Amino acid sequence: MNYRAIRAIYLFEMARTWRTLLQSIVSPVVSTSLYFVVFGAAIGSRITEVEGVSYGTFIVPGLVMLSVLTQSIANASFGIYFPKFAGTIYEILSAPISYLEIVIGYVGAAATKSIILGLIILATAGLFVPLHIQHPIWMLTFLVLTAVTFSLFGFIIGIWADGFEKLQMIPMLVVTPLTFLGGSFYSVNMLPSGWRTITLFNPVVYLISGFRWSFFEIADVNVAVSFGMTIGFLVICMVIVAWIFRTGYRLKN
Amino acid sequence: MSSIISVSNLSKAYGSGFKALNGINLDIKRGEIFALLGPNGAGKTTLISIICGIVNPSQGSVSIGGHDIIRDYRAARSMIGLVPQELHTDAFESVWATVSFSRGLFGKPKNPAHIEKVLKDLSLWDKKDSKIITLSGGMKRRVMIAKALSHEPQILFLDEPTAGVDVELRKGMWEVVRTLQASGVTIILTTHYIEEAEEMADRIGVINKGEIILIEDKATLMQKLGKKHLTLQLQNKLDAIPETLAAYHLELSADGRAVTYDYDTKGDRTGITSLLSDLRNAGIRISDLDTKQSSLEDIFVSLVRAP
Numbered sequence: 001m002n003y004r005a006i007r008a009i010y011l012f013e014m015a016r017t018w019r020t021l022l023q024s025i026v027s028p029v030v031s032t033s034l035y036f037v038v039f040g041a042a043i044g045s046r047i048t049e050v051e052g053v054s055y056g057t058f059i060v061p062g063l064v065m066l067s068v069l070t071q072s073i074a075n076a077s078f079g080i081y082f083p084k085f086a087g088t089i090y091e092i093l094s095a096p097i098s099y100l101e102i103v104i105g106y107v108g109a110a111a112t113k114s115i116i117l118g119l120i121i122l123a124t125a126g127l128f129v130p131l132h133i134q135h136p137i138w139m140l141t142f143l144v145l146t147a148v149t150f151s152l153f154g155f156i157i158g159i160w161a162d163g164f165e166k167l168q169m170i171p172m173l174v175v176t177p178l179t180f181l182g183g184s185f186y187s188v189n190m191l192p193s194g195w196r197t198i199t200l201f202n203p204v205v206y207l208i209s210g211f212r213w214s215f216f217e218i219a220d221v222n223v224a225v226s227f228g229m230t231i232g233f234l235v236i237c238m239v240i241v242a243w244i245f246r247t248g249y250r251l252k253n
Numbered sequence: 254m255s256s257i258i259s260v261s262n263l264s265k266a267y268g269s270g271f272k273a274l275n276g277i278n279l280d281i282k283r284g285e286i287f288a289l290l291g292p293n294g295a296g297k298t299t300l301i302s303i304i305c306g307i308v309n310p311s312q313g314s315v316s317i318g319g320h321d322i323i324r325d326y327r328a329a330r331s332m333i334g335l336v337p338q339e340l341h342t343d344a345f346e347s348v349w350a351t352v353s354f355s356r357g358l359f360g361k362p363k364n365p366a367h368i369e370k371v372l373k374d375l376s377l378w379d380k381k382d383s384k385i386i387t388l389s390g391g392m393k394r395r396v397m398i399a400k401a402l403s404h405e406p407q408i409l410f411l412d413e414p415t416a417g418v419d420v421e422l423r424k425g426m427w428e429v430v431r432t433l434q435a436s437g438v439t440i441i442l443t444t445h446y447i448e449e450a451e452e453m454a455d456r457i458g459v460i461n462k463g464e465i466i467l468i469e470d471k472a473t474l475m476q477k478l479g480k481k482h483l484t485l486q487l488q489n490k491l492d493a494i495p496e497t498l499a500a501y502h503l504e505l506s507a508d509g510r511a512v513t514y515d516y517d518t519k520g521d522r523t524g525i526t527s528l529l530s531d532l533r534n535a536g537i538r539i540s541d542l543d544t545k546q547s548s549l550e551d552i553f554v555s556l557v558r559a560p
Contacts, residue, residue, distance in 0.1 A: 091400065097360070
């Protein structure tokens with residue numbers, strides 16, 4: 001392993017984060033606070049409780065996931081797209097590093113950033129509502145797995161995209177709707193039974209359900225299923241990344 | 254001298270069906286400056302990109318210092334520094350950070366003293382804390398050279414190092430290249446400025462339409478090019494070259510007012526003196542004369558134009 005190269009890429013990407021601290025950290029925190037005001041205070045005054053948990057507290061795991069998902073994709077896709085766009089990718093490709101090392105550097109940095117962000121949002125939420133985490137280890141496990149999986153997914157989008165609009169397309173048209181419809185702000189059990197079945201095809205449901213379980217021990221689907229689906233999605237992303245590098249897709253042709 | 258880069262039977266066809274390289278064979282000797290000449294689109298950049306691992310080859314193999322570029326890519330790529338043609342740099346990084354990043358990327362331990370030396374050699378030391386976006390084009394070019402040299406490569410690729418660079422800077426760049434060669438670095442540069450190849454290279458290769466059409470020592474090539482042309486303007490129009498002058502193989506211009514004589518400056522006798530006296534004996538009077546040496550450019554143009 002070329003650890004120095006991994007370190008160089010990782011630190012380079014993290015340096016980009018510190019340089020753009022305002023948009024990287026501050027803006028997600030502000031938008032999460034807005035969700036709290038709108039959903040927690042306004043709607044929460046009408047829905048007081050979901051399965052024994054106050055509504056304001058109930059939406060916290062969903063809100064953290066919402067940010068972690070979108071930020072992981074945004075960080076990782078931009079991180080690899082930009083060198084491609086600016087041409088500086090030549091240096092990465094000509095360096096004595098393996099594909100695995102490139103992925104660890106970029107995806108590791110993107111995931112780190114969104115994990116930090118998720119924890120900051122969690123702390124912010126703690127200012128608005130009382131929080132108690134039943135299974136902190138599982139909470140961190142789901143957080144890390146989701147951040148890594150969606151950073152990989154973002155990496156794939158970043159390599160696939162050949163223009164800025166394509167870079168935005170998947171996050172805007174697919175990921176955001178799936179997240180909103182994935183039970184960020186409600187329990188799937190609150191839906192009519194037909195919709196509930198359809199919702200179960202949404203992968204984000206499993207992520208949010210598992211993550212919420214680690215907080216309150218309440219879940220839309222069994223936590224083992226959640227865990228399995230998360231790992232499954234991680235494996236799919238890894239297979240696609242491996243294929244990209246083996247064929248040189250959009251990179252070496 | 255042993256070869257440090259060995260390219261054999263290398264071909265590249267792009268997805269569109271365009272064949273950028275066609276059966277390239279090339280050996281680069283350790284320590285030389287090799288100039289790869291060719292018109293735009295000849296395949297120079299594709300060839301370099303394959304050697305450096307940026308583009309996958311379709312066929313053939315390349316080895317760097319005995320290491321195959323695919324099977325043993327780590328060892329192969331560690332030996333190479335690449336300065337691409339376009340000015341691809343990060344905008345917001347400092348010069349110091351970007352050059353240090355390159356060293357890390359190539360797996361070398363930190364060595365501030367080496368980075369300092371590279372930056373000083375390239376007159377970038379006082380800009381080390383400047384953001385790259387604030388630098389001029391010539392400085393950016395030097396930053397890219399600094400990045401390529403940050404990991405102490407044995408081979409340096411310079412793809413069109415002086416394209417769009419002013420005369421003074423170009424001379425400075427040549428100076429840098431010579432210093433590098435003196436320190437033992439093998440240098441491959443592509444260019445379409447003939448002057449540059451003539452000035453710098455030990456050997457010259459000409460590539461056109463994806464094929465190497467000539468590889469020659471510069472000295473040999475220049476010797477071949479050592480021919481000069483003597484053009485004599487005549488006072489009176491001439492209809493044909495007189496029989497007595499047949500041995501000189503003179504060429505009469507279309508208007509009959511000038512003759513051209515080819516001679517070799519490296520030969521024992523140029524034949525100019527006897528030609529002039531024979532002309533006078535034949536009653537042909539001369540109003541003016543000039544001589545011209547064929548340049549690398551002439552040969553290059555004739556090679557590239559050939560069908």
